[in-house]
Amino acid sequence: MARSLATSRKGAIPATGSGSSSHPISIRDSNSPAPAVPVNPAPPAGRAGLRSEKKLGKITAGQPVTKGNRAGKSAKKKEPKPQPLKKECIICITTRQVSNCAGRGFKAIDGACDHFQNTCNVCIGKMVKEKIIKRELDEAVLVCAFPDCEHVLDYNTIMNMIFKAARENWDNALLKHHFSTSDKYVACLQANCSRYFSIEDCDDNSSIFKSKTGGGRTVTCPYCEADMCLECMRPSHGTDSCDEAKLAEENQSLELIKDISKPCPKCGANIQKNGGCNHMKCRHCKHDFCFSCLVGFGPMMQHAEACPERHPNILQDPRNWLPDNVNPANWMAAMMGDPPELPQQAGQALPPAVRPPINRPPNPVGPPQQPGPNGLFGLLQLMRAFAQNPPEANGNANGGQGQA
Amino acid sequence: MSASAKKRIMREYTECMKDTPAGMKINFDEQNMTKWEVLMDGPEGSVYAGGHFKLEIIFPNEYPFKPPVVSFRTKIYHPNVSNDDKGSMCLGLLRPDEWKPPNKVVAVLRLIQSLMVEPNIDDAIEPSIGNEYKENRKEFEKSAKDWVKRYAK
Ligand SMILES: [Zn+2]
Ligand SMILES: [Zn+2]
Ligand SMILES: [Zn+2]
Ligand SMILES: [Zn+2]
Ligand SMILES: [Zn+2]
Ligand SMILES: [Zn+2]
Ligand SMILES: [Zn+2]
Numbered sequence: 001m002a003r004s005l006a007t008s009r010k011g012a013i014p015a016t017g018s019g020s021s022s023h024p025i026s027i028r029d030s031n032s033p034a035p036a037v038p039v040n041p042a043p044p045a046g047r048a049g050l051r052s053e054k055k056l057g058k059i060t061a062g063q064p065v066t067k068g069n070r071a072g073k074s075a076k077k078k079e080p081k082p083q084p085l086k087k088e089c090i091i092c093i094t095t096r097q098v099s100n101c102a103g104r105g106f107k108a109i110d111g112a113c114d115h116f117q118n119t120c121n122v123c124i125g126k127m128v129k130e131k132i133i134k135r136e137l138d139e140a141v142l143v144c145a146f147p148d149c150e151h152v153l154d155y156n157t158i159m160n161m162i163f164k165a166a167r168e169n170w171d172n173a174l175l176k177h178h179f180s181t182s183d184k185y186v187a188c189l190q191a192n193c194s195r196y197f198s199i200e201d202c203d204d205n206s207s208i209f210k211s212k213t214g215g216g217r218t219v220t221c222p223y224c225e226a227d228m229c230l231e232c233m234r235p236s237h238g239t240d241s242c243d244e245a246k247l248a249e250e251n252q253s254l255e256l257i258k259d260i261s262k263p264c265p266k267c268g269a270n271i272q273k274n275g276g277c278n279h280m281k282c283r284h285c286k287h288d289f290c291f292s293c294l295v296g297f298g299p300m301m302q303h304a305e306a307c308p309e310r311h312p313n314i315l316q317d318p319r320n321w322l323p324d325n326v327n328p329a330n331w332m333a334a335m336m337g338d339p340p341e342l343p344q345q346a347g348q349a350l351p352p353a354v355r356p357p358i359n360r361p362p363n364p365v366g367p368p369q370q371p372g373p374n375g376l377f378g379l380l381q382l383m384r385a386f387a388q389n390p391p392e393a394n395g396n397a398n399g400g401q402g403q404a
Numbered sequence: 405m406s407a408s409a410k411k412r413i414m415r416e417y418t419e420c421m422k423d424t425p426a427g428m429k430i431n432f433d434e435q436n437m438t439k440w441e442v443l444m445d446g447p448e449g450s451v452y453a454g455g456h457f458k459l460e461i462i463f464p465n466e467y468p469f470k471p472p473v474v475s476f477r478t479k480i481y482h483p484n485v486s487n488d489d490k491g492s493m494c495l496g497l498l499r500p501d502e503w504k505p506p507n508k509v510v511a512v513l514r515l516i517q518s519l520m521v522e523p524n525i526d527d528a529i530e531p532s533i534g535n536e537y538k539e540n541r542k543e544f545e546k547s548a549k550d551w552v553k554r555y556a557k
Binding site: 145 | 408505
């Protein structure tokens with residue numbers, strides 16, 4: 001983490017990369033923002049207003065400008081009603097209101113550097129968007145991009161500044177990234193379950209156990225009760241060792257590959273495979289399916305256990321198991337005890353009746369809270385804090401989070 | 405392009421006018437401000453001295469959150485300029501992962517000037533020219549000067 005921050009600091013200084021010391025490039029000139037000076041109350045005489053008007057047309061970054069100044073004469077006539085404080089964003093050069101709302105204006109940030117204080121919420125939102133695109137999701141923060149400034153905006157501050165849509169996008173991206181990189185969460189291997197659960201919590205309830213018969217460490221999905229081996233990330237293989245399980249899986253795959261003609265699982269038309277990959281399309285009904293295990297292709301597709309196309313560890317790429325049409329909020333709800341609505345998959349291998357019953361997890365993760373304005377990722381962090389320091393032991397666990 | 409992106413570009417143009425790096429002229433069309441044409445003299449003392457180079461700077465819709473795109477419209481023999489009809493440059497602060505929203509075009513212009521004086525061999529887009537610069541400076545200089553005569557006069 002420290003390294004990634006360090007590199008981003010380095011990147012903030014525009015180096016030519018080639019003997020830059022002899023040809024230094026400064027981008028700081030004309031850019032140091034003026035501090036936000038409240039122009040109201042008691043606006044100065046019209047002359048000052050005119051001067052301010054002039055400046056706006058010229059090039060003074062970060063100058064606060066009031067509506068009254070821009071309106072000119074009309075402001076003179078009426079008794080000055082307190083006008084909202086406005087200032088110019090140093091990134092997008094747009095004059096916006098200072099307010100306490102997320103979205104279009106500036107949200108006053110206590111203690112932030114001048115750069116962040118003079119960067120509008122819209123620009124903060126766009127910086128967050130760039131972070132998502134570049135998958136810079138290890139740290140849920142923004143580091144000031146100005147040279148020689150180390151200021152960091154934290155998750156909650158940012159969430160209170162940006163638009164709802166940007167907030168949700170970032171939150172989803174952070175959650176996905178968190179789950180996919182955390183070794184404390186696994187996704188159930190069952191195609192019709194695939195929910196995340198925390199291994200740590202299972203441990204508390206002794207769901208993880210060293211198999212008495214010598215197999216690997218297994219864990220039981222709290223939702224569908226399917227067992228999986230944590231050593232090889234295959235479905236539980238009883239008394240066999242992981243290597244034996246692997247061999248058995250490979251042999252089974254070979255058996256399956258022998259078949260070269262199968263009926264389409266949807267319309268029954270005879271499909272023959274002549275080389276090529278296992279992703280087949282029925283000529284007759286256009287159904288997409290895996291020739292090896294006959295499971296239909298779709299966003300929630302998961303090959304059958306013995307299928308050679310099945311990846312041993314579906315956690316390797318989050319995009320494999322968390323399709324974009326599934327809202328991580330559902331997964332979150334699942335972890336807290338409410339089973340999510342899974343989208344119906346075309347050509348599902350198992351008819352709905354065969355789906356295992358959904359059980360509530362024996363141990364919901366953390367206190368049952370509603371996702372607050374600070375987002376699901378924030379809630380996740382909170383819950384983890386709770387798990388480590390229960391509220392009785394640490395009454396301050398929620399401190400400093402709840403500013404609206 | 406958003407109104408705020410245009411404002412930012414307009415502001416940068418005004419700043420560039422006040423403080424244009426030596427030997428540069430910027431053609432700015434207010435109707436199409438996302439494309440700047442820059443006329444740059446080869447820096448004195450460099451192999452490109454005496455040449456006049458036309459560059460194009462294109463601002464993406466997401467500017468300043470994504471970097472401007474720089475290309476040489478005049479052919480130039482240089483390790484950091486692609487030797488094709490694009491003449492593109494992508495190094496240092498021009499790289500999307502290096503670019504920061506506070507960066508300014510004027511810094512980009514200065515970067516290009518300094519690269520004409522001293523190429524960045526480690527980040528060469530034309531490794532063969534970069535290698536020649538390192539191993540056989542005489543030959544590099546001859547080719548670079550030839551190209552100036554042929555294309556940049
Ligand atoms: Zn700063
Ligand atoms: Zn802005
Ligand atoms: Zn399950
Ligand atoms: Zn195993
Ligand atoms: Zn069919
Ligand atoms: Zn294929
Ligand atoms: Zn399959």
